[in-house]
Amino acid sequence: MEVAIRSEEEGQREENEVRITTSGKVHNYLRYATTLLNEKKINTIKLSAAGSAINKCISVVEILKRQVPQLHQWNLVDSREVPSNKNGLYGTSSRHVSCLSVVLSRSSNIYPQTDEHGYQAPQSQ
Structure with missing residues (x-):
């Protein structure tokens, strides 16, 4: 099963996607x-x-x-431009917000680049 990297602006959430917010527990x-x-x-x-x-x-x-053994991990760090809350006199301004996407999988063949930055092998027991 391949994970589709989707833009958060699309609003649709896949069943296998978990969006972490500051207000959630x-x-x-x-x-x-x-x-x-x-x-x-x-x-x-x-x-x-x-x-x-x-x-x-x-x-x-x-x-x-730690709870689910043998998970492979891929990390993607990015930034996204979002409108600023401040509506200035000379138009709208925007700011860049850091974003993190982490893919966890029991299979190592989701992304073949296991030797690149952002990949972490499963923890040994």
Whole structure:
């Protein structure tokens, strides 16, 4: 199963996608992700966050990797231009927000570039 990297502006969320926000609780994200991996038998999930939610996303990923063994990890760091909340006198301004997408999979052949930056092999038990 391949994970489609989607833009968050599209609004559609795949079943295997978990969007981490600053207002959500870590245990709710963990419960949803483990349900996807263990009960629904989905082999690949994508966790994504932007801005100050990135710290929470990293925590969720690290805890999840300890709860579910043999997960391969691919990280993608990017930035996105978003409109600023300040409406200036001379037009609208924008700012860049950091984004993190993490793909966790039981299979190593999702992305063949396992030797590149951003890949982490499963933790040994």
